[in-house]
Amino acid sequence: MGVSFTYMNSEIKSAGRILDLLEYLATQRDAVSLADIVHSMSFPKSSAHGLVQTLVARGHVVRDAAGRYVLVEASRHGFPFRRHEEPLVLTARPFMEKLRDESGETIILATMNAHCDIRRLAKSVSRQGVRYDINLDAAIAAYCTATGRVLLAHASKDALDNYLERVQFLSYTRYTVTDPTVIRDMLARVRRDGYAINDQEFVTGSTGIAAPVFDANGSITAALNLGAPTIRYLERREAMLLMLRNTADEISRALGYRRVPVAEKRPAV
Structure with a gap:
């Protein structure tokens, strides 16, 4: 005993x-x-x-x-990383912390599954008194957020079509875009330009910008998001966008991604 x-x-x-x-x-x-x-x-x-x-x-x-x-931020809410997510977060986190410190704003890393459901994996929260923050397991609408738009812009045609057919387009603020045709045009621009902006469409007073992160195979593996109070974003938008895109590129290279020059993409004659 x-x-x-x-x-x-x-x-x-x-x-x-x-x-x-x-x-x-x-x-x-x-x-x-x-x-x-x-x-x-x-x-x-x-x-x-x-x-x-x-x-x-x-x-x-x-x-x-x-x-x-x-x-792991998700563990606060009961779900740990999936096996393929841990290396991504480990690689991205130091870059996220550096971007957080340089920009002064909150940085979030997220992925999307085949059904176009967004899963936030990690965040580095701004140290400023007034800052953007969110629980990683909080609901997110892909069509009206910068993170979602980046991931949707790189989704397959079938996945995107299915998502736009089944989703209920809600107006979260007076700025929310809910017209599917307009959203398709926006996603085409996001894929072409390499970044997305959500200007007060999901939360009034906050702006998010996001850029894609690619893996060694050249496939999108995540979206890197910078969230800030709109007033600070308007004061430094060009600088914030440049820092964000540079950091997303750095994470992609750390994952083994190599951008293929246009000349290399041309088929042999």
Whole structure:
């Protein structure tokens, strides 16, 4: 009986520690080192390492190239990364943090499935007092957001047609575009220009701009979004757009993408 009681106490203690660790990581805006965890939580180093590795193995925490740990944002709401998403987020996160610091605005990474459902994977939130922020699992309308437009613009014709036929076009603000024909034209421009803008169409007073992220095969794998209060966007829109597009290109190259020159695309005669 004594051995069983000791074993249960040990298990309960570990469960409490892992919950404490999750709560601590949830309060950290940036990735933290194992030393940070040990110092902040007063855990023995061996215990802290074992706990954080358990969370990494379960997909609730990721370890970046610098050896720092960060809570998967989705884990706050009960769903960890899918297997193919973790490498994308690990690659993109340092670029997202750099863009957040350079622009002063919130950066979000999102993907889309074959049914044109948007899934936000990670965010780096602005440090400014007035800032754009959103829960990653909050509903998102693809047709009237910059993230959604970038991903829809690169969707297959069948997927896009199916989406536009079944979606209910709601006016979230007085600026929301709900005409399917106009939306198709907008998506064609997004694909041509390489970026999308949502100017107060989803949330009044906030503007989002997004650019595509490509993988090593040249396929779109995500959209990188910069969200800002509209007043700050209007003051620096050209600079913000340039920073965003450059960062999306950097992430794409880090994923192995190589832009093919036009001359190489021409078929042999």
